Amino acid sequence: MIAIGGGSPIDAGKVAATLLANPDKNARDVCSLGFAPETAVPIVAVNLTHGTGTEVNRFAVVTIPENEFKPALAFECVYPAYSIDDPALMTKLPERQTVFVSVDAVNHVIEACTTKAASPYSIGLAKEVVRLVAKYLPAAKKNPSDLRARYFLLYASMIAGIAFDNGLLHLTHALEHPLSGVRPELAHGSGLGIIVPGIIREIYPAKGDVLADVLAPIVPGLKGAADEAELAAAGVRAWLTGVGVPENLRAEGFVAGDVGKLVDLAFTTPSLGVLLGLSPVEATRELVTRIYQTAI
Numbered sequence: 311m312i313a314i315g316g317g318s319p320i321d322a323g324k325v326a327a328t329l330l331a332n333p334d335k336n337a338r339d340v341c342s343l344g345f346a347p348e349t350a351v352p353i354v355a356v357n358l359t360h361g362t363g364t365e366v367n368r369f370a371v372v373t374i375p376e377n378e379f380k381p382a383l384a385f386e387c388v389y390p391a392y393s394i395d396d397p398a399l400m401t402k403l404p405e406r407q408t409v410f411v412s413v414d415a416v417n418h419v420i421e422a423c424t425t426k427a428a429s430p431y432s433i434g435l436a437k438e439v440v441r442l443v444a445k446y447l448p449a450a451k452k453n454p455s456d457l458r459a460r461y462f463l464l465y466a467s468m469i470a471g472i473a474f475d476n477g478l479l480h481l482t483h484a485l486e487h488p489l490s491g492v493r494p495e496l497a498h499g500s501g502l503g504i505i506v507p508g509i510i511r512e513i514y515p516a517k518g519d520v521l522a523d524v525l526a527p528i529v530p531g532l533k534g535a536a537d538e539a540e541l542a543a544a545g546v547r548a549w550l551t552g553v554g555v556p557e558n559l560r561a562e563g564f565v566a567g568d569v570g571k572l573v574d575l576a577f578t579t580p581s582l583g584v585l586l587g588l589s590p591v592e593a594t595r596e597l598v599t600r601i602y603q604t605a606i
């Protein structure tokens with residue numbers, strides 16, 4: 311299976327690779343977690359964006375349109391055998407995509423360094439990812455052909471993919487997948503960027519020591535004290551709006567009346583419960599509702 315593209319094409323290729331090795335199953339079996347494949351044909355990923363990290367990990371995200379589910383699948387057998395990460399293939403990414411894919415990479419590590427499965431390894435990678443994106447995203451926006459900037463943004467997304475393969479993910483991805491499940495036209499990175507400040511506000515009191523360190527390149531001066539939660543959230547929001555992320559979900563077409571459905575999807579979409587269970591603070595319906603309401 312040779313998968314060429316950004317996250318979605320490579321992830322579709324990963325699922326197809328499991329079907330080629332398990333011809334009695336279909337995509338719905340795999341994507342609804344009715345069947346967990348243990349074999350796949352060898353995968354070669356030719357990556358065309360600097361956000362996904364899928365070229366180096368076991369994850370695949372797919373949408374099941376009829377029930378608006380967008381689960382995150384994790385199978386050992388879909389690690390690519392070979393991947394090509396070539397920054398020269400990314401110099402034509404439009405500015406919006408340049409921003410949103412790098413915001414995806416940053417979110418991978420903000421989560422990977424604060425889950426219940428976080429480790430010194432995922433935390434160390436997270437620090438480097440935030441540092442590199444903060445430094446090189448403005449350069450890539452200014453000059454899309456800047457190969458050095460594209461190289462380091464691609465390197466950052468790759469090690470972010472490794473970081474969350476180890477440290478896993480929690481609230482931000484679990485709450486974004488319902489957004490782009492309902493509105494497939496919503497860029498994953500845009501949805502993540504809109505909701506992450508509200509999540510930082512909620513988890514900072516539990517993870518202030520790690521977040522103060524990891525976020526330092528974009529929110530300098532944090533000490534890790536619980537009462538900095540608002541400051542940290544505002545600082546991350548300021549950085550995100552500065553690079554071009556919309557300020558709220560209304561800008562992406564959502565209304566307050568959507569919150570109940572989004573909360574339901576966060577708790578019923580296959581696999582997202584695992585992510586919610588990895589949150590450093592208990593992911594209650596009240597918490598999830600509050601995060602969506604804040605984002606709207």
Ligand SMILES: [Fe+2]
Nearest residue numbers: 414418483498
């Ligand atoms: Fe992501």
